Amino acid sequence: MDQMLALRVFVRIAESGGFGKAADTLNIPRPTVTKLIQDLETHLRVKLFQRSTRKVTVTDEGQAYYHRALKVLADVDEMDTLFADSRGTPRGRLRVDIGSSLANLILLPHLPLFRQRYPEIQLELGVSDREVDLIGEGVDCVIRGGELTDTSLIARRVASLDWGTYAGTGYMRSRKLPQHPEELYGEHDLVGYFSSRTGRVFTMFFERGDEKIQIDPKGTRGVSVNESTAHLTSLVSGLGVGQTFAFMARSGLANGDLVQLFPEWSRPLHPLHIVFAKSQHDSARMRAFVDWALEIFRPYDRLHA
Structure with a gap:
């Protein structure tokens, strides 16, 4: 059993609520996901999930294991980040979702500069105005407008639009x-x-x-x-x-x-944030993208114009 891969699969199932979603977002065959969890449960001698035809629920033992697994994966990712930083080359896949107008009028025209700076980051850009499930759909970060209510995520304000x-x-x-x-x-x-x-x-x-x-x-x-x-x-x-x-x-x-x-009439500014999971906070490629996003959106920020 590849225990590190099993940990990542376990965490993704716990966060997305399904074996199928975990398989799709990790790009792993579904039978492989099932076998990894079975092997992990056999190795631990505990049941991590309660399965039914309608949903997957994390057991009490699974909840305890989840928090420890998060720490282990964060430590491993931090080691990878430190190594990447020492070479000055953030690398790897980064999935970003953004609204249509923001993508077409701001982000995409500036994207060649990002590619020039970080050629080893494989950027996957989802463009739509649909509100995505950050964890469940395997998205690393979103650039999203409006007030935010999910305190489990990290949000950086990139602009306030008029x-x-x-x-x-x-x-x-x-x-x-x-x-x-x-x-x-x-x-x-x-x-x-x-x-x-x-x-x-x-x-x-x-x-x-x-x-x-x-x-x-x-x-x-x-x-x-x-x-x-x-x-x-x-x-x-x-x-x-x-x-x-x-x-x-x-x-x-x-x-x-x-x-x-009605140029003499106004309406409240619209806050725009880049949002990502806490587990992504120390990722070198995430930091590179966030810093670049703050840079390209700064001219559109009317709060500090």
């Missing part, structure tokens, strides 16, 4: 320019954005001094999409009025495809 309200130039040619956000009710089509996970359409916010207004696109005319690049395309195509990040609208404003509405 918003604007925009419409396509073609759309506004046949309509009167609204002077107040409340004029959007009944008089304009709205382009909304809804969550891929919950289906909830996000509210549009407007603030000016003590005046605060909320508009729900779901209760108005228009369309809603669940992907940020498609949302911007909808605005440029003239489907209506919507709110998006200022950096996304910059090109459309410059070439005349978009016009900004």
Whole structure:
């Protein structure tokens, strides 16, 4: 039995809740995963998991073993990290998930610089606006917007993004320019954005001094999409009025495809974080990616602009 591999498989099953998920994320055949756990349980003479047709539950003995296994794997990874650092070459696979617009407009254009600095890091980039299960899907880190509630993960703020309200130039040619956000009710089509996970359409916010207004696109005319690049395309195509990040609208404003509405109104900044598991904290390749991400997102940070 490869005990180190068995430890990694055991930890992944405990965190993901399934043998199949562990096999998929570790890229190991499922029969191999089952055999490793059977051999590990035989070696330890304890039952690590309670298995049923519907779920896998960690036993009390498995919980105790899990915490010790985490420490052992962290120590081994730290040794590997120290060795890699001594040679100055972070290496290995790194799976990163990021939203569509952030990937296409910020991260990907800067990625050649990362590849030049760290040619031995194999970067796998998942691009979508879907909220991923960091542990269950075997993702090393995500760049995610909004407030964070999972205290079991480490989060570094990379930027706070500002918003604007925009419409396509073609759309506004046949309509009167609204002077107040409340004029959007009944008089304009709205382009909304809804969550891929919950289906909830996000509210549009407007603030000016003590005046605060909320508009729900779901209760108005228009369309809603669940992907940020498609949302911007909808605005440029003239489907209506919507709110998006200022950096996304910059090109459309410059070439005349978009016009900004209500520039004197604002909404709270949108925090953006890079999030990863505590077990990744000492990884040389993770530190390299986090430092690089902080560098490329700094120009978009309106909190310290």
